[in-house]
Amino acid sequence: MDSRIFEQWEANAEDYTTLVNGMGTPHHRKILNPCVERLLGDVRGKRLLDAGCGEGYLSQYYAKHGADVVGVDISEKMIALCKQRPYDESIEFFVGDICSLDFIENSSFDLVLCNLVLLNVPCFLDALQEFFRTLKFKGLLVFSIIHPAFNVFGPGRWVLDEKSPDSGRRKGRYFVFDNYFDEKEYLIQWKTRAGTPFPKQFSFFHRSISTYVKALTSSGFRLLDLEEPRPVDDDPFFERERRIPFFLVLKAEKLER
Ligand SMILES: C[S@@+](CC[C@H](N)C(=O)[O-])C[C@H]1O[C@@H](n2cnc3c(N)ncnc32)[C@H](O)[C@@H]1O
Structure with a gap:
């Protein structure tokens, strides 16, 4: 387990949970989640690993839609927060590192969902190998990340205009990006909705x-x-995300046994 990453999520677990608020941010709800759901397909009766489940709202969503869900997260606090909520009792939550899922048997899942996690994981190759090992033959992996070519938590940023009266959000003037091939770690300070730093x-x-x-x-x-994925409707709040994609979602199948 990477202790630095663990400490970041432990320290930020409560603020992250408040931001996600049991249902995802507007970006999640109106851009990412409908796409992820479509790529996962019908989850009824399927065993689903929510890898890096956070405070568990997606575990809950897919359990409600008939999946048999296991949620794993590196952060003890996140998993404690999952267990505090009135979430479906069938969901099993574990503290664990997705790069080393030794407590999970080979070929035991139909679906692995890894939503906005791999970009925070230094050992992402190990995580992919663990997803491969724990998936059944022909099992599906769906993972999402911030779009690498427009990565605002990396080398990209919007140059912004004044606030739009329609949305209360600043309009994008243009997007600046450089050093796409320079693969490295960026330390990013997040803020709560009230503007306090995490x-x-x-x-x-x-x-x-x-x-x-x-x-x-x-x-x-x-x-x-x-x-x-693009915004699902013409909400003026997503003026920037209609011009440049925010997320990238990939779906893959386990080929061999
Ligand atoms: C951006 S949050 C996404 C949470 C959830 N998937 C969602 O969509 O709401 C990233 C999560 O990944 C977890 N995480 C980071 N590195 C991890 C690792 N190596 N193993 C398991 N979880 C990890 C963090 O604790 C955090 O809860």
């Missing part, structure tokens, strides 16, 4: 799209789909 900075590991795709195929997966 207790610790987060580590974000910037990697190119080809690095992710090659890692998938070298771990034994076949890439089935790649999506750059």
Whole structure:
């Protein structure tokens, strides 16, 4: 277990949980989650690993939709927060590192969901190998990241105009990006909705799209789909995200036994 990453999520667990608020942020609800759900397909009766489950709202969502869910997170506080909520009793939550899932048997899941986690994980190759090992033959992995080519938690940033009266959010003038191929760690300070800094900075590991795709195929997966989800409606709040994708979502299948 990477103690630095563990400490970041432990320190920030409560602020992160308040931000996500049991249902995801507007970006999650109106851009990412509908795409992830479509790529996962029908989850009824399937065994689903929510790898890096956070405060567990997606574990709960997919359990409600008929999946048999196991949630794993590196942060003890996050898992304690999952257990405090009135979440479906069938969900099993574990503290664990997705890079070393030795407490999970081989070929025991139909689906692995890894939502906005791999970009915070230094050992992401180990995580992919663990997903491969714990998935059944033909099992599906769906993972999402911040879009590497427009990575605002890495080398990218918007240059902004004044606030739009329609949305209360600043409009994008243009997007600045450089050093795409320079794969490295960025320390990012998040803020609460009230503008207070989170207790610790987060580590974000910037990697190119080809690095992710090659890692998938070298771990034994076949890439089935790649999506750059757009906002689901014309809410003026997402003026920037309609112009440039915020998330990237990949779906892959375990090819061998
Ligand atoms: C951005 S949050 C996403 C949480 C959840 N998947 C969601 O979509 O709400 C990233 C989560 O990954 C967890 N995490 C980071 N590194 C991990 C690791 N190596 N193993 C397990 N969980 C990890 C963090 O504790 C945090 O809860």
